[in-house]
Amino acid sequence: MLKMDAVQKQLLQEVAELHDIPEGAYNLRANGESVGRNSTANIEIIGKTDKSGIDIKIKDGTKNESVHIPVVLSESGLKETVYNDFYVGENCDVLIVAGCGIDNCGTQDSEHDGIHRFFVGKNSKVRYVEKHYGSGNGTGKRVLNPVTEVYQEENSVVDMEMVQIKGVDNTDRKTIAELKAGAKLNVRERLMTHGEQQAFSTYSVSLNGDGSSADVVSRSVARDNSYQKLDLCVNGNAACSGHTECDSIIMDSGRILAVPSLEANSVDAALVHEAAIGKIAGEQLIKLMTLGLTEAEAEEQIINGFLK
């Protein structure tokens, strides 16, 4: 942590809500290199030898422990692809906090592509929080292209919270999940784009085992001239239940293409999708204005609540 400057510490605060070295297992990466790592008795973090990235191995029965693996980039023009693999044993209950903050004050594009794979053992519960944040007033773009792959064994539960609220110019997010019998996946994605930003988010969830279920909900706001494409697909290949929802607010000249899709390959698959795009309802603004807010303040409150 001593190697990190003020900008990097600010980024760390934004993406991982960390002021200092976290408790438990962690790997802190700044400008392309590891600046701190800690393994615990139950959670081992090992650097990969063939490519950039780490393996995180969580022992069977590990409960109430956490892993933090934030990444910060404050050097303009830095581009990196990092492979992180999480092997979660059986009967675990853990919190994994990832995330990337880029501060680009220069003219060259900065890019971090994190490829995360999760192998979640039987009966394990994982809560995964991933936040992306960009800052800096340089002309160089801040680019994040995360890939998340989740492989869930029987009766495992994965709750994912994916947040990208500010400052990332381009993002192409891909999430793939495969679930065995009784496994559950809950995704809450929150996305806000502004300026000339572009964001693509693709989910492909395969419910392969009987009793598996997925609930994939994306809430997004596109402001200014930004563009978003949200592609949420659930494949029901067994007696399963799946739900996808894209709920979006457009403002200014923002544009959104929402493509929720379902594929049922089993007669016992119960799948539902919902999609709604629209501007902020006039009556919502009026209600908050009757409580004393200006129109702009009302708009901010509605957006903040929507993305909370």
Place this chain on the structure above:
Amino acid sequence: MLELKNITFSADDSGKTSDIIRGISLMIPDDKFIVITGPNGGGKSTLAKIIAGIIKPTDGRLIFNGTDITDMSITERARSGIGFAFQQPVRFKGLTVLDLLRIAAGKNLSVSDACTYLSEVGLCAKDYIRREVNASLSGGELKRIEIATVMARNVKLAVFDEPEAGIDLWSFNNLIRIFENMRKAEQSRTVVVISHQERLLKIADEIIVLSDGQLIKQGPAEDILPEIMSSNYAQTICPKIED
């Protein structure tokens, strides 16, 4: 005190101008509980929205405590001390009941204070304070939260548009108590309620009767109520269509 001077409002109805409010002048004094009543389509809700600034009158002036508020925005009127509870409350995805009460109070209201407002409207705060004001709430629950948001504001004039709609009979006594408490809590505060409920009319200091966009009667409840009960104000007259 609010004074309405010759308020008119006309709306476009398929290319034809329809007069919704036709030159209403009246005084709403301080420290009163006033019920506005009259037949459906008589202009009551429109008049309430004109007071809150949601609808701009076609003509006429509104004077609130000596200040001409006719050209003031909704926000300015709210900040000058006018509160308004919607007949059909608005839903918000993401905003919680606590968020809404904090916005209404204009400060970081403590959870304990927010709970007091919810308890007042008959909702168990523990169950509702963190809930989103979204489609998961019933019409009656939303209505009570709507009333709580106006209570959380320290207003001089509170206008409620049909607050009893959607409130079950069991809670009706509670609703009456709320209005009485609201008026007692602040000296010089006036509570205006649009309602058809006889029990609300009975506890009013004054009753205003609107029909066909016009002021028909205004006066003490003891004078107006017997007239309403024995008249046909509340009956919509359907004229026979002549060839």
